[in-house]
Amino acid sequence: xxxxxxxxxxxxxxxxxxxxxxxxxxxxxxxxxxxxxxxxxxxxxxxxxxxxxxxxxxxxxxxxxxxxxxxxxxxxxxxxxxxxxxxxxxxxxxxxxxxxxxxxxxxxxxxxxxxxxxxxxxxxxxxxxxxxxxxxxxxxxxxxxxxxxxxxxxxxxxxxxxxxxxxxxxxxxxxxxxxxxxxxxxxxxxxxxxxxxxxxxxxxxxxxxxxxxxxxxxxxxxxxxxxxxxxxxxxxxxxxxxxxxxxxxxxxxxxxxxxxxxxxxxxxxxxxxxxxxxxxxxxxxxxxxxxxxxxxxxxxxxxxxxxxxxxxxxxxxxxxxxxxxxxxxxxxxxxxxxxxxxxxxxxxxxxxxxxxxxxxxxxxxxxxxxx
Amino acid sequence: xxxxxxxxxxxxxxxxxxxxxxxxxxxxxxxxxxxxxxxxxxxxxxxxxxxxxxxxxxxxxxxxxxxxxxxxxxxxxxxxxxxxxxxxxxxxxxxxxxxxxxx
Numbered sequence: 001x002x003x004x005x006x007x008x009x010x011x012x013x014x015x016x017x018x019x020x021x022x023x024x025x026x027x028x029x030x031x032x033x034x035x036x037x038x039x040x041x042x043x044x045x046x047x048x049x050x051x052x053x054x055x056x057x058x059x060x061x062x063x064x065x066x067x068x069x070x071x072x073x074x075x076x077x078x079x080x081x082x083x084x085x086x087x088x089x090x091x092x093x094x095x096x097x098x099x100x101x102x103x104x105x106x107x108x109x110x111x112x113x114x115x116x117x118x119x120x121x122x123x124x125x126x127x128x129x130x131x132x133x134x135x136x137x138x139x140x141x142x143x144x145x146x147x148x149x150x151x152x153x154x155x156x157x158x159x160x161x162x163x164x165x166x167x168x169x170x171x172x173x174x175x176x177x178x179x180x181x182x183x184x185x186x187x188x189x190x191x192x193x194x195x196x197x198x199x200x201x202x203x204x205x206x207x208x209x210x211x212x213x214x215x216x217x218x219x220x221x222x223x224x225x226x227x228x229x230x231x232x233x234x235x236x237x238x239x240x241x242x243x244x245x246x247x248x249x250x251x252x253x254x255x256x257x258x259x260x261x262x263x264x265x266x267x268x269x270x271x272x273x274x275x276x277x278x279x280x281x282x283x284x285x286x287x288x289x290x291x292x293x294x295x296x297x298x299x300x301x302x303x304x305x306x307x308x309x310x311x312x313x314x315x316x317x318x319x320x321x322x323x324x325x326x327x328x329x330x331x332x333x334x335x336x337x338x339x340x341x342x343x344x345x346x347x348x349x350x351x352x353x354x355x356x357x358x359x360x361x362x363x364x365x366x367x368x369x370x371x
Numbered sequence: 372x373x374x375x376x377x378x379x380x381x382x383x384x385x386x387x388x389x390x391x392x393x394x395x396x397x398x399x400x401x402x403x404x405x406x407x408x409x410x411x412x413x414x415x416x417x418x419x420x421x422x423x424x425x426x427x428x429x430x431x432x433x434x435x436x437x438x439x440x441x442x443x444x445x446x447x448x449x450x451x452x453x454x455x456x457x458x459x460x461x462x463x464x465x466x467x468x469x470x471x472x473x474x
Contacts, residue, residue: 002397003377003417003434015445036374089422117423119404139422142375145407146424153389194375197419197427220375223441249434250375250419250427259407259426 003249007221016226017049024053024233029185031178031321033171034192035062035349036220042354044222054229057185057321058354060174060274061192063139063167064091064347065315068273070307071138071167072097078134078165078300079110085128087121088136090114095346098307118150118164125154125162134296137164142194144168144285145259148266151287151294163296166286169272171195172203173283179211181320188232190218190225193247198263200255204243212241219247266291275343276315313342318351325352332356375419377429380405380412394420 032038038058041047047056060066076097079086086102093102093114106112111131115121118135125133137147147164154162171192178186191204196217204215214235218228228246235242245251263285272284287295297303309315312330317323325331325344335341337353344350348357382393383405390409393400401423408418408425417429 002379003429004397006438009442012441012445016441019444117404119423142421142426145426146404146422149404149406149424157387194419194421194426197375223438227437227441246437248437249430250377252427256407256427258410259424262407 004221007219007223009223013222013226016223016230017046020050020226020230020233021053023230023237025237027053027055028187028233028236029055029057029321030188030190030229030232031057031059031186032190032218032225033059033061033175034190034195034220035065035347035351036194037190037192037218037225038062038351039349039354040220040222040225042351042358045358046222046225050229054233056229058318058351059178059189059321060277060319061140061171061195062344062347062349062351063143063169064095065343065350066169066274066277066319067092067095067138067167067343068275068307069098069309070273071165072101073307074297074302075102075136075165076100076105077302078296079105079112080108081110081300083130083132085111085113085124085131085133086136087113087115087124087133089116089138091347092136092138094340095343096340118147119153122150122154122157122159122162125159126157129161131161132299133162134300135162135164136167138167140168140192140195141170141199141263142192142197144263144267145198145256148262151266151291152262154294155291160293163294163299164287165296165302166267167272168267168285169274169283170269170285172207173280174274174277175204175207175215177277177280177283178320179207179213183322185321186213188214188236189216190228190232191215191243193217193219193224193251196245196247196251196255198255198259200253200260201243201245201251202253208241208243214241215243217243217245217247217251219250274319276309276313276319278316310341315342315344315352318344325355326359328352332359375421375426377417378403378420380414380416380418380425383409383412383414392425394418394425396420 121135214232216228216231267285269282270286273279344352378394378396390405392405394403404424418425
């Protein structure tokens with residue numbers, strides 16, 4: 001497919017890896033923020049090919065993984081409610097809540113539907129005026145324009161049986177939290193290409209300056225990621241700390257202004273909890289007051305639910321780069337994709353699941369699986 | 372989940388005031404909201420699509436340029452290796468960092 005397969009050319013990737021190795025005069029530690037990039041890095045074995053030159057720490061950029069347990073529990077409660085059709089992107093269905101997941105609620109008779117786009121959820125509400133349709137609005141800045149538009153259109157069209165359970169997070173506060181966390185080892189970042197396609201990169205410039213780190217806006221295909229790594233390593237070797245753009249074909253400095261404007265129209269900044277990490281100040285989005293009628297938490301009185309994470313899941317350490325998934329005591333034993341302790345083992349973009357699947361694929365059973 | 376797929380806009384229309392279109396992803400066609408890119412996108416242009424919304428236009432010239440830079444870089448490195456292995460001397464500049472042309 002155009003603009004996809006050409007960036008997967010192994011005959012270009014291998015020399016690029018060699019160039020990274022030659023450029024790095026010492027080992028460097030980088031973090032890719034986005035779960036989509038983690039998936040490519042682990043699946044293609046880029047981390048192993050760069051072993052000794054660049055260590056990749058897998059960041060918290062997987063919305064499925066960082067949606068806090070209490071938001072999952074609220075979703076479960078809504079989905080079980082008679083008269084509610086609960087709609088969600090497919091990858092949220094298997095995320096474990098405190099005692100079950102959305103798939104299990106559906107098996108028990110809850111009306112849970114997978115939608116491709118939030119506009120599909122809105123259309124479902126129009127077709128089912130006797131039901132309350134709730135959409136699970138999760139995601140980073142990439143997804144925020146779509147979710148904002150669904151709410152905007154609901155108001156425009158006067159659809160009153162549609163609401164959203166919001167769990168939106170944003171990347172820059174997470175970079176700040178990682179740089180400020182004790183024992184941080186990250187020396188540079190690959191910023192998430194599609195987040196920046198929407199937002200541009202001006203908000204990363206103060207971060208690069210304050211923490212003296214290179215930040216390279218990077219795409220998702222293997223060649224994109226390798227070029228992004230090369231650019232970050234070159235900056236580290238030169239002692240530079242700039243924001244550079246590898247993903248030039250899709251990202252402009254100002255992002256996509258109409259999408260940013262619609263996010264602004266509908267959402268405002270708010271404190272948000274991140275699963276495994278805890279609360280990060282002003283790290284998320286919530287609906288503006290004028291859209292309160294579309295806020296499922298208010299509509300159904302869910303505000304009071306708070307839940308603590310299971311103690312054994314060390315997702316926080318993985319998300320902040322202090323622990324590689326295979327070194328977790330529960331990895332592959334008490335925590336598997338079939339019976340996950342935490343969300344990182346659920347989504348294919350979660351670091352734990354990525355390691356688990358690749359270990360199986362390469363023929364080496366993940367630790368404990370054969371036991 | 373921030374998966375965005377490039378596709379070609381093959382139809383543009385209006386749905387109750389919302390700019391919509393049909394985007395072709397290598398043979399698979401889907402209805403896509405074009406509201407955020409309608410000011411810069413026409414038929415035949417490529418867009419990045421995420422959860423049913425076009426979130427940015429693919430710049431074809433930059434796409435080609437990035438790819439050429441990467442391909443050239445890999446050729447140069449191969450020539451370097453030949454030189455290192457005692458073959459022909461390297462006659463091409465090897466200092467063109469990826470970022471120079473791509474940023």
